[in-house]
Amino acid sequence: xxxxxxxxxxxxxxxxxxxxxxxxxxxxxxxxxxxxxxxxxxxxxxxxxxxxxxxxxxxxxxxxxxxxxxxxxxxxxxxxxxxxxxxxxxxxxxxxxxxxxxxxxxxxxxxxxxx
Amino acid sequence: xxxxxxxxxxxxxxxxxxxxxxxxxxxxxxxxxxxxxxxxxxxxxxxxxxxxxxxxxxxxxxxxxxxxxxxxxxxxxxxxxxxxxxxxxxxxxxxxxxxxxxxxxxxxxxxxxxxx
Numbered sequence: 001x002x003x004x005x006x007x008x009x010x011x012x013x014x015x016x017x018x019x020x021x022x023x024x025x026x027x028x029x030x031x032x033x034x035x036x037x038x039x040x041x042x043x044x045x046x047x048x049x050x051x052x053x054x055x056x057x058x059x060x061x062x063x064x065x066x067x068x069x070x071x072x073x074x075x076x077x078x079x080x081x082x083x084x085x086x087x088x089x090x091x092x093x094x095x096x097x098x099x100x101x102x103x104x105x106x107x108x109x110x111x112x113x114x115x
Numbered sequence: 116x117x118x119x120x121x122x123x124x125x126x127x128x129x130x131x132x133x134x135x136x137x138x139x140x141x142x143x144x145x146x147x148x149x150x151x152x153x154x155x156x157x158x159x160x161x162x163x164x165x166x167x168x169x170x171x172x173x174x175x176x177x178x179x180x181x182x183x184x185x186x187x188x189x190x191x192x193x194x195x196x197x198x199x200x201x202x203x204x205x206x207x208x209x210x211x212x213x214x215x216x217x218x219x220x221x222x223x224x225x226x227x228x229x230x231x
Contacts, residue, residue, distance in 0.1 A: 040223055041223055042205060044205045092158075092159075098217075102209070105160075108158050
């Protein structure tokens with residue numbers, strides 16, 4: 001049981017390049033999330049998904065797109081990277097949205113630098 | 116709207132000393148609170164959560180937190196810290212997406228540095 005995994009762990013991009021970050025979970029969770037973590041700002045939600053085939057915008061969605069074609073995978077895309085997207089990206093999942101079991105499980109993160 | 120303020124960005128402490136990490140929240144809906152810990156170069160993991168019931172919540176690794184409704188606080192405490200507790204700690208409050216789904220709103224984090 002690997003939990004939540006993220007690929008790649010590190011990446012350096014030039015401005016204008018594109019890339020996709022992959023998140024996979026093996027816990028059969030319904031909900032999945034993408035966050036970015038910047039110093040002094042905590043975690044900010046980029047996009048989220050409440051089930052296979054569904055996605056929605058979070059707090060800071062501009063410049064990112066997502067897809068959830070399979071329940072276990074949640075992809076985050078950067079179409080044209082900008083230096084402001086230099087950050088650590090975390091994927092998370094939760095079993096569902098009910099409060100009684102509400103806990104998010106996090107991946108190890110992807111450190112992205114855009115030059 | 117919901118928000119979280121962590122009052123200290125960094126807390127240095129000596130090993131075996133007690134520690135308190137402070138968190139204040141605001142919420143316009145029923146309050147549910149969480150503390151997560153992030154060890155160096157890792158993702159976040161849940162320390163403890165308050166959903167209802169006793170205001171004193173015990174979590175993993177000897178941590179506990181107390182929900183204080185009148186002071187809108189959820190401070191995290193440990194009576195005796197270890198070097199291995201060095202990490203960043205995040206307080207979070209339950210929020211709601213537009214469709215009524217639950218989400219977490221995180222504070223900016225407190226970096227706990229335990230020195231020998």
